[in-house]
Amino acid sequence: MINDLLSAAFMLGGSIFMLIASIGMVKFPDFYIRNSASTKAVVLGVLLILLGVGIHYNDTMIFIEIFAILFFIFLISPLAAHIVSRAAVITGVGFWEKTDLEELEDYKKEQDKEAIRNTKWFATSEQDTSQRKC
Amino acid sequence: MSLFITAAYIAIAIISISTILTLVRFFKGPSLPDRVISLDVFSANLLAVLAIYSVLSEEKAYLNVALIMSLIAFVGTMTFAYYLVQKREKSKNYDQ
Numbered sequence: 001m002i003n004d005l006l007s008a009a010f011m012l013g014g015s016i017f018m019l020i021a022s023i024g025m026v027k028f029p030d031f032y033i034r035n036s037a038s039t040k041a042v043v044l045g046v047l048l049i050l051l052g053v054g055i056h057y058n059d060t061m062i063f064i065e066i067f068a069i070l071f072f073i074f075l076i077s078p079l080a081a082h083i084v085s086r087a088a089v090i091t092g093v094g095f096w097e098k099t100d101l102e103e104l105e106d107y108k109k110e111q112d113k114e115a116i117r118n119t120k121w122f123a124t125s126e127q128d129t130s131q132r133k134c
Numbered sequence: 135m136s137l138f139i140t141a142a143y144i145a146i147a148i149i150s151i152s153t154i155l156t157l158v159r160f161f162k163g164p165s166l167p168d169r170v171i172s173l174d175v176f177s178a179n180l181l182a183v184l185a186i187y188s189v190l191s192e193e194k195a196y197l198n199v200a201l202i203m204s205l206i207a208f209v210g211t212m213t214f215a216y217y218l219v220q221k222r223e224k225s226k227n228y229d230q
Contacts, residue, residue, distance in 0.1 A: 004136070004138040005137070007138065007189075008137060008138050008141035009141075011141060011142060011145045011186060012141055012144065012145055012148075014145070014182065015144075015145040015146075015148040015149050015152075015182065018148070018149055018152045018178070018179060018182060019148050019149075019151060019152040021152065022151075022152035022153070022155035022156045022175060022179075023152075023155060025156055025159045025171075025172060025175060026155050026158055026159055031167055031168050031171070034159075034168070034171060035167075035171050038171060038175050042174075042175055042178045045178075045182065046178055046181060046182055049185055049186065050185055053185045053186070053189050053197070056138070056189050057189075062194065062197065065197050065198070065201065066197070068201060069197070069200055069201050069204060072201070072205060072208075073178075073204055076205075076207075079208075080174060080208055080211040080212065080215075081171075083211070083212060083215040084167055084170055084171060084174075084211060084215045085167070086215070086219075087214075087215040087216075087218040087219050088165070088167040088218075090218070091165075091166075091167075091218050091219075091221075091222045093167055
């Protein structure tokens with residue numbers, strides 16, 4: 001009885017978190033804000049639903065399987081969000097007008113300076129020989 | 135129908151609503167990364183429905199399906215991000 005109640009509460013809570021995530025997907029103004037909202041809420045929702053399933057089965061093998069799924073999701077979800085938003089910055093997806101972009105501008109300026117510093121404007125003979133030795 | 139099964143059906147209904155909202159973003163999304171993210175959330179919704187359905191049908195094999203689903207969704211997202219970056223770099227080279 002307590003098992004059933006606990007499992008039902010976990011499942012309902014998890015599904016409500018998934019609903020919050022997709023409402024955020026529709027309502028938020030900007031790609032980066034949507035990405036941040038959906039990633040965190042979806043991870044919490046899947047965690048709660050899988051815990052509810054595990055409590056219902058009450059079996060060791062099922063818990064091991066569920067921890068495997070949770071391990072992959074906790075490993076994968078922040079990585080995927082980071083990589084997709086990096087690709088979005090590189091391809092030039094627009095920001096929200098109220099976003100504070102000062103740090104990004106500073107970072108881009110630093111990167112430009114580094115690129116200019118690392119460019120070989122003319123190939124000297126010393127550099128050529130050192131490259132051959134390597 | 136016991137309380138637990140009713141709760142599972144309600145959870146499936148709520149997740150279906152959230153899937154529809156995710157598809158709204160998928161069709162509306164102004165850029166490609168929006169669509170990639172909404173596909174990611176869509177696959178997470180599918181994973182949750184699989185987990186709850188495995189409880190309803192008393193079939194433990196659906197949890198294995200959920201495990202494979204999460205891995206395949208990750209590979210899809212990574213592929214799209216890689217494609218975006220590569221496309222950008224290629225168009226840069228053509229400009230020069």
